[in-house]
Amino acid sequence: xxxxxxxxxxKNGKNSMRDFTKFSTKxxxxxxxxxxxxxxxxxxxxxxxxxLSTIRKEYGDRVLEEVKINQVIGGMRGMTxxxxxxxxxxxxxGISYRGRPITEILEKAPKAKGGDAPLPEGVLWxxxxxxxxxxxELDDIILEMKERAYIPPETMKLIRSFxxxxxxxxxxxxxxAALQPLSTFAQEYRKGI
Numbered sequence: 118x119x120x121x122x123x124x125x126x127x128k129n130g131k132n133s134m135r136d137f138t139k140f141s142t143k144x145x146x147x148x149x150x151x152x153x154x155x156x157x158x159x160x161x162x163x164x165x166x167x168x169l170s171t172i173r174k175e176y177g178d179r180v181l182e183e184v185k186i187n188q189v190i191g192g193m194r195g196m197t198x199x200x201x202x203x204x205x206x207x208x209x210x211g212i213s214y215r216g217r218p219i220t221e222i223l224e225k226a227p228k229a230k231g232g233d234a235p236l237p238e239g240v241l242w243x244x245x246x247x248x249x250x251x252x253x254e255l256d257d258i259i260l261e262m263k264e265r266a267y268i269p270p271e272t273m274k275l276i277r278s279f280x281x282x283x284x285x286x287x288x289x290x291x292x293x294a295a296l297q298p299l300s301t302f303a304q305e306y307r308k309g310i
Contacts, residue, residue, distance in 0.1 A: 153257045157246050169200075203244050214240065215247045227255050238262055272296055 181197050188196045204214050212219045226235030226249060238258045242250040250258065272295045276288055297303055 153254045154242070154245065154261075157248075157254070161246060172200075202247065215243055217243070225249060227252070268292070269296070269299060 184196050188194055202215055204212065205216075206212050210218065214222060217225075222235060222240065222243070226243065227239040228234060229236055236255070236259070239250055239255055241262075242248070242254060242258055272292055275295050276292050279288055279291070
C-alpha cells in the first residue's frame with residue numbers, strides 16, 4: 118500500500134520521497150501534499166527497509182512451512198504467503214490492524230466530535246503508519262481526503278446504473294476501475310516515470 122502513495126529512493130546515502138502529488142485530480146488548487154503523512158512515512162520507511170534487509174540476510178534460506186496442493190487450491194488457506202503488517206484476521210482473536218485488536222481501535226482511534234465510532238481517516242493513518250494520528254495529523258489527512266473526493270460525472274453515472282442489489286464493494290471496485298483512464302499517474306506511468 119505504501120508504494121501506491123510514495124516511493125522511497127536512496128540518493129547519495131540520504132532518503133528522499135518521490136513526490137507523486139502532481140498525479141492527482143486537477144479539480145482543486147491545493148497540491149495534495151499531505152506533508153505530515155509524508156514526513157511520518159519518511160521517518161518509518163528506512164527502519165522497515167533495514168528490518169526486511171536483516172530478515173533476508175539472517176533468515177532468507179529458512180523454510181517457513183510445508184504447503185499442500187489443497188492449500189494452494191483453497192486460496193492459500195492456512196499458509197504463509199507474504200509478510201504484511203496492515204491487518205490480520207485470526208480465527209481465535211479476531212481482526213487486528215497493525216497488531217492492535219479492533220476493540221482497542223474502537224476505544225483509542227480518533228472520533229468525530231460527539232461521535233462514538235472511529236473516523237476512517239484516523240484508521241487509514243493507523244494502517245499506513247502503525248500509529249494513531251495526532252489531532253493536526255488527523256486534520257491534515259481529513260482535508261486531503263475531502264480535496265480528493267471529486268468523482269467525475271461519467272463515473273457517478275456508471276455507479277448509479279448498477280442494480281440496487283449490487284454489493285457496495287463491487288460498486289467501489291468498478292468505480293475505481295472507471296477512474297483509471299482519467300489518472301494522470303497512469304498516463305505518466307505509461308510514459309515510463
